[in-house]
Amino acid sequence: MSIAVKIESFMEKSSWIRKMFEEGAKMKAKYGAENVFDLSLGNPNLPPPKEFHEALMTEAAVEAEGIHGYMPNPGYPQVRAEIAKAASVDQEVDLTENEILMTCGAAGALNVVLKTILNPGEKVVVSKPYFVEYNFYLDNHGGELVTVPSTQTFGLDFNEIEKAITKDTRALLINSPNNPSGVIYSREELDRLGEILEAKSKEFGKTVYLISDEPYRKIAYNNAVVPGVLRAYKNSIVATSYSKELSLAGERIGYIAICPAADDKDKLFNGMALCNRILGFVNAPGLMQRVVGKIQGASVNIAAYEKKKQILCDGLREAGYDFVEPQGAFYLFPKSPIADDVEFVKILQEEKVLAVPGSGFGVPGHFRLSFCVADSVIENSIKGFKAAMDKCKG
Numbered sequence: 364m365s366i367a368v369k370i371e372s373f374m375e376k377s378s379w380i381r382k383m384f385e386e387g388a389k390m391k392a393k394y395g396a397e398n399v400f401d402l403s404l405g406n407p408n409l410p411p412p413k414e415f416h417e418a419l420m421t422e423a424a425v426e427a428e429g430i431h432g433y434m435p436n437p438g439y440p441q442v443r444a445e446i447a448k449a450a451s452v453d454q455e456v457d458l459t460e461n462e463i464l465m466t467c468g469a470a471g472a473l474n475v476v477l478k479t480i481l482n483p484g485e486k487v488v489v490s491k492p493y494f495v496e497y498n499f500y501l502d503n504h505g506g507e508l509v510t511v512p513s514t515q516t517f518g519l520d521f522n523e524i525e526k527a528i529t530k531d532t533r534a535l536l537i538n539s540p541n542n543p544s545g546v547i548y549s550r551e552e553l554d555r556l557g558e559i560l561e562a563k564s565k566e567f568g569k570t571v572y573l574i575s576d577e578p579y580r581k582i583a584y585n586n587a588v589v590p591g592v593l594r595a596y597k598n599s600i601v602a603t604s605y606s607k608e609l610s611l612a613g614e615r616i617g618y619i620a621i622c623p624a625a626d627d628k629d630k631l632f633n634g635m636a637l638c639n640r641i642l643g644f645v646n647a648p649g650l651m652q653r654v655v656g657k658i659q660g661a662s663v664n665i666a667a668y669e670k671k672k673q674i675l676c677d678g679l680r681e682a683g684y685d686f687v688e689p690q691g692a693f694y695l696f697p698k699s700p701i702a703d704d705v706e707f708v709k710i711l712q713e714e715k716v717l718a719v720p721g722s723g724f725g726v727p728g729h730f731r732l733s734f735c736v737a738d739s740v741i742e743n744s745i746k747g748f749k750a751a752m753d754k755c756k757g
């Protein structure tokens with residue numbers, strides 16, 4: 364045995380991702396990349412905005428003593444203060460640098476949050492469909508994921524959520540705009556969540572947190588606004604990144620924002636600073652911190668994503684697919700024309716279209732499409748979707 368049994372089983376469980384990737388690579392080699400329509404990956408294809416390149420060049424040229432050295436584990440205070448100003452507007456509460464910690468992306472942020480708050484065996488409730496990596500993050504910190512169904516249109520089902528929260532629950536984890544459904548939770552839904560969590564915290568005599576994973580916040584369509592989460596509940600924490608809104612997924616830069624009114628807020632902040640350090644991140648990448656601190660408000664061209672969404676939605680609608688039109692993020696989560704979503708994804712593959720089965724997000728009978736690809740890939744995929752639908756209709 365060369366590696367831990369648990370990791371071997373995780374590798375086995377997540378091997379379908381690798382298999383899909385390998386299958387896609389094989390198909391591209393065989394048919395030519397331009398003839399394979401890969402809608403399986405959430406890797407943003409739009410370039411970062413010009414403000415990013417300008418700030419990067421300026422910051423890269425700075426020569427100052429200690430500039431590439433260690434820093435406080437939560438990150439540069441002046442960068443956190445800049446982010447606090449912008450996040451105060453998004454979150455509809457007054458934030459300062461004392462509530463912001465810089466992290467290695469949203470994934471780093473979530474791991475820091477979970478390590479800081481979870482006691483062994485405590486549970487985190489999440490609404491389906493959900494980002495499958497949550498299972499691994501929970502396991503990293505001795506927690507357990509409890510999943511609950513959503514409504515028909517992927518909204519929050521409050522009855523299910525209330526039922527799922529027990530004395531062992533430490534947090535509710537939401538993701539809006541959602542990967543894979545594209546749904547944005549409304550102000551009213553967040554308020555209701557706040558009420559439920561307040562009541563449950565009282566009932567069980569412990570702090571039950573609301574964690575909001577929101578790397579897609581800026582990617583919203585038809586002028587939709589993503590309401591502030593920190594405004595809705597005092598024990599709430601935002602985990603987010605610049606991976607999607609600035610197309611910087613490879614640079615690993617994000618942050619945590621804590622509600623200023625959270626119970627024992629300073630202890631929570633200091634605990635997170637320690638966890639950022641002992642998880643081995645130590646601090647988020649320094650150069651990237653300085654760059655994003657300078658370009659608050661900049662984003663990739665959201666209109667370009669909106670156009671891609673429209674091409675895909677129009678094409679799939681015409682081909683007879685049933686789906687909830689996304690309000691944000693860059694995914695579509697249609698119903699599979701046959702009950703077996705894994706089988707349907709294979710049928711799509713025969714048409715050289717690559718998608719991900721909904722089972723991977725806890726909702727079989729659906730499939731996920733990423734539209735963060737060239738417009739031509741989406742346009743050229745539509746005939747494959749039509750052919751796959753025809754095959755299913757027999």
Ligand SMILES: Cc1ncc(COP(=O)(O)O)c(C=O)c1O
Pocket residue numbers: 405467468469470471494538542576578603604605606612617
């Ligand atoms: C819902 C969700 N949360 C978190 C992440 C991780 O983001 P990051 O690359 O910033 O760590 C992703 C990435 O795709 C995501 O879709």
